[in-house]
Amino acid sequence: MTASRKTFDFRGILYAVALALCGPAFGSAAHAQQAPTFEDLASLSDAADHVLQVRIIKQATVEPDRSPGLAPGFVRIYAVGTVKQVLHGGESLTQVVRYLADLPLDARGAPPRIKGGQFIIFARAVPGTPGEVVLVAPDAQLPASEELKARLAPLLAEIYGPGAPPRLTRISNVLSVAGNLAGESETQIFIDTRDSGPVLVSVVRRPGRPPAWGFSWSELVDQANVPPLPGSIAWYRLACTLPQGIPPAAHRSANPEDRRRATLDYAFVIESLGPCHRTQPGAR
Known part of the structure; x- marks a missing residue:
């Protein structure tokens, strides 16, 4: 197989497996990359089995008719890279990894040249094929830099270290109880x-x-009853997972005043957390 910037008629098993894992919308949200926010990096890191620094040694362009879900102005690249550093994971992977990435066309409308460049990729392994990985998002390939690695190091340690904050799924129960004094209450x-x-x-x-x-x-x-520190994984778990309002089925009390108070208290929490600033499409 000769990988180059020429159009590549991709027929290998990697493409079939990658599409099965990522689905047709893999490239639908792709866009020109901006500097990632803390929330972007946390989202990508949280979804990845492997965070790797790779040097691209081969690239090939996947034909448009074999790139379902590709956004206008983008091209699907088949990349082959050598692993230069493992930031997280790395188990059962080979020294050379292969994956697909959706990248914006350059100013001339041509596929960008990434061969020879170094990138940080956030990926999942393809079962049974140690050398093949799937990016967790269309833009889960970021230009490698010492500054980016310095940002990732404490974040990865907090996500995957002992006592890491758990991944939240849904609000299950909400109960607000008035106290004995006027204006006294607690909402859980x-x-x-x-x-x-x-x-x-x-x-x-x-x-x-x-x-x-x-x-x-x-x-x-x-x-202690204190909120999480902004820029921590605990903050990220809450700010980027909680819905804007309480699901109606989660209210445990039928009392209208209790429900009203719980709704106000929940809104207070959401406002205190502040917005979750994601500039990237996010992990799949």
């Missing part, structure tokens, strides 16, 4: 996780004090 929001027990977010109101909220990675109330 239980959030299911993918691999562990529920997460608890609580909002406490006391007369003459501003509302306070905090979280615990278990059903036990954290007496």
